[in-house]
Amino acid sequence: MPFGRSFLPLWPLDPSATYLNHGTVGVVPIRVAEAQQAWRDRIERHPARFMLRDLWSFTGSATSGPTLMRQAAAGVAAFVGARADDLVFVDNTSTGVNAVLRSMTFAPGDEILVTDHIYGGLLTAVHYIARRSGAAVRVASMPYPAFDPALAVERLSAGITDRTKLVLVDHIAAESAIVFPVEDLVRVCKARGVPVLVDGAHVPGQLALDVSAIGADYYVANLHKWAMAPRSSAFMVVAPERQRDLHPPVVSWGLDTGFTQEFDWVGTRDPTPWLTAPEGIRFLQDLDYGALRGYNHDLAWHAARHLTDLWDTPLEIPESAIGSMVSVMTPASIGSAKPDAVRLRDRLLFDHNIEVQVHARAGRVWVRVSAQAYNDHSDIEKLGRALLG
Ligand SMILES: Cc1ncc(COP(=O)(O)O)c(C=O)c1O
Incomplete structure (x- = not known):
C-alpha cells in the first residue's frame, strides 16, 4: 500500500486524531504552509x-x-x-x-x-x-x-x-x-x-x-x-x-x-x-497525483463496503458515482434528524477523537468519509467500532 498513516507527518495534523474530514475545510501540508510564509x-x-x-x-x-x-x-x-x-x-x-x-x-x-x-x-x-x-x-x-x-x-x-x-x-x-x-x-x-x-x-x-x-x-x-x-x-x-x-x-x-x-x-x-x-x-504532483487519486478512491470505496457490512445498512451508491469521499448510511438506532447527526458528530469527536462529517438526509443519519493520503484501513475500522460503541 503506497500511502497511509506513514504520510501523516507531511501535514501538521494531531497524530492522536483520526481525521476523516479532509473535504470540509482541507488540511494544509507543512511544505505549503512554509511556502505561504515565504x-x-x-x-x-x-x-x-x-x-x-x-x-x-x-x-x-x-x-x-x-x-x-x-x-x-x-x-x-x-x-x-x-x-x-x-x-x-x-x-x-x-x-x-x-x-x-x-x-x-x-x-x-x-x-x-x-x-x-x-x-x-x-x-x-x-x-x-x-x-x-x-x-x-x-x-x-x-x-x-x-x-x-x-x-x-x-x-x-x-x-x-x-x-x-x-x-x-x-x-x-x-x-x-x-x-x-x-x-x-x-x-x-x-x-x-x-x-x-x-x-x-x-x-x-x-x-x-x-x-x-x-x-x-x-x-x-x-x-x-x-x-x-x-x-x-x-x-x-x-x-x-x-x-x-x-x-x-x-x-x-x-x-x-x-x-x-x-x-x-x-x-x-x-x-x-x-x-x-x-x-x-x-505537492500533489510530487506525491504522484494519479496514484494518490486512485488510493483515495479505493479507500473511500473500502469504507463504503466495510462500514455498511459492519453497521448492516444498505450500500446503494455505485462505486462509479464517488471520488475520494463517500456517504454511508448509519443504523436506524442513530436517529433520523439533524440533532441526531450533530449528537453523533460530537460523540465521535469528543469521545473518540474522530473528525468526520455527519448529516441527516432522507430520514437517516449519514457519515461522509473523506479519504486522503494520510488515512488507511485502520482509520475506517476505528470509525466503524466507535459508532457502535
Ligand atoms: C459542494 C460545495 N459547494 C460549496 C461549498 C462552499 O465552499 P466555501 O465555504 O469554500 O465557499 C462547499 C463547502 O463545503 C461544498 O461542499
Missing part, C-alpha cells in the same frame, strides 16, 4: 511595491511581465484545463457563486434551477437573490442513493422551462458526495440555451479536471479543499462571452477595465493563498 516574508520587505506593482497594477502588467496574480492564475489554469485569461481567483466557492448571482438580473417570473444536492450555503444565496428579485427557485430531485447518471440528466432537463434564467449544478455534491455527470448536465442546459454554473468546490485534487471540456458558462471551485492550497483560495473559469457582464461581489478599482484586471484587485487582501496555490499543485 510569500508573506517577501511582501513585508516592500509591501506597497509588492501589492501595487508586482501583484497587481493599474496598467494590468507588472514592472517585468505578467503580474504575480496572473502568473499564479496560469499555474492553476494549466492544472484544471482552462485558459489563464478565463480564470480569476476568489476567496471561496461561495464568493464565486455570489458573483454570478449578483451580476445577473432576475425579474418576477424568472426561475433559477438547482438540484436537491446543492450545498446549503449556496441555496441560501440563491433564495436571497430570488427574494430580492421576485424570481422563483425550482429544485430538481436527483436519484439517490441508487444514483443513475442518465436519470439525473433527465430529471434536470425536465426542470428547465422557458423561464429558467440560470441552472446551478454540483460536480461533486457536499453531503451525498455524489459525482454528477457534469458534462451531460451542461450539455442539456446549453441545448436549451440556458446559462449553467457548476459548483466544483470538491473537484480540484479529487478528480482529474478539464474545465474546458465541461464547457459550462461558469465553473467555480475551491483550491483549499483537495488541491492543498491554504485557505482562502478558490477560482472561477468563465466563458469569454460571459466575462463582460460578470463582476465580483465587491466592486473596486478594476470595474470595466477587463475581466481579470477587475477580479485581481477587490481591495487590500492577503494574496498569499492564491500565490501559494501552485505550490499545493506541485
